[in-house]
Amino acid sequence: MSSATPLLETRSLTKEFRGFRAVSEVDLTVSEGSVHALVGPNGAGKTTLFNLLTGFLTPSSGSVLFDGRDITGLAPEQIAPLGIARSFQITSLFEQMTLREHLELALASPTGMGRQWWRPVSRMSVFADRSMELLDQVGLADRAGVPAGSLAYGQKRALELAIALALDPRLLLLDEPTAGMGIEDIDRTITLVKRIASGRTVVLVDHNMHVVGSLADRVTVLQAGQILAEGPYDEVRTDERVITAYLGSAHV
Numbered sequence: 547m548s549s550a551t552p553l554l555e556t557r558s559l560t561k562e563f564r565g566f567r568a569v570s571e572v573d574l575t576v577s578e579g580s581v582h583a584l585v586g587p588n589g590a591g592k593t594t595l596f597n598l599l600t601g602f603l604t605p606s607s608g609s610v611l612f613d614g615r616d617i618t619g620l621a622p623e624q625i626a627p628l629g630i631a632r633s634f635q636i637t638s639l640f641e642q643m644t645l646r647e648h649l650e651l652a653l654a655s656p657t658g659m660g661r662q663w664w665r666p667v668s669r670m671s672v673f674a675d676r677s678m679e680l681l682d683q684v685g686l687a688d689r690a691g692v693p694a695g696s697l698a699y700g701q702k703r704a705l706e707l708a709i710a711l712a713l714d715p716r717l718l719l720l721d722e723p724t725a726g727m728g729i730e731d732i733d734r735t736i737t738l739v740k741r742i743a744s745g746r747t748v749v750l751v752d753h754n755m756h757v758v759g760s761l762a763d764r765v766t767v768l769q770a771g772q773i774l775a776e777g778p779y780d781e782v783r784t785d786e787r788v789i790t791a792y793l794g795s796a797h798v
């Protein structure tokens with residue numbers, strides 16, 4: 547992480563909901579090739595910030611720059627093809643569809659890698675090899691033909707990661723990748739994220755400090771919509787202001 551080139555930058559980014567500032571003048575700088583964690587107590591503005599970065603929300607003021615380009619106000623379907631993918635906190639899979647079909651659909655979508663959405667479904671087999679590669683990357687190659695509904699929770703989250711990777715994103719945004727997981731799945735997810743983070747930039751929201759400490763090169767702590775502290779994990783976790791902020795929340 548020697549390069550100082552920011553892949554993602556926000557400048558005075560602000561989102562108000564009827565006068566309430568959920569995100570307030572946030573200046574975030576994410577270096578290319580880094581894993582950058584966003585943490586903070588409930589309601590700190592993490593999800594709102596993710597929504598601003600991916601175009602699901604439009605900022606009230608301020609800007610978002612990706613690779614030096616101003617992407618403020620672009621729609622999600624304009625932002626995704628630039629190389630920003632997101633995995634969601636809530637599982638969004640089709641229970642009856644097989645794992646391979648999920649990947650083929652992701653690859654064939656307008657924002658997907660091939661952008662060959664005009665191809666008839668019968669020609670989706672061109673994506674078969676890539677689908678298997680992606681499933682292999684997340685350790686699900688042997689489940690390719692089973693319906694997503696039959697997967698265990700941790701496997702569903704791994705499938706969602708594979709779907710996000712179908713874009714071959716430069717920037718991958720992970721919203722609580724270990725939420726609701728037991729310790730074994732958490733450790734498996736840490737290993738998986740480490741593997742897929744190589745060669746790309748990852749911004750991660752997670753409440754689990756073991757996950758953050760294991761993965762993040764840099765941590766930004768949000769509180770009440772503002773940046774409270776920022777730095778390497780070991781520095782941030784001993785910061786008095788951060789400790790105080792967390793003592794007031796459910797996630798100590």
Ligand SMILES: Nc1ncnc2c1ncn2[C@@H]1O[C@H](COP(=O)(O)OP(=O)(O)OP(=O)(O)O)[C@@H](O)[C@H]1O
Pocket residue numbers: 563566567568586587588589590591592593594595
């Ligand atoms: N659409 C909305 N309308 C009004 N208020 C909102 C809206 N979305 C979020 N908020 C408020 O903005 C604040 C930040 O919410 P946000 O979901 O971004 O926090 P968070 O850090 O992701 O919290 P959590 O850790 O619980 O997911 C909260 O007070 C929330 O109630």
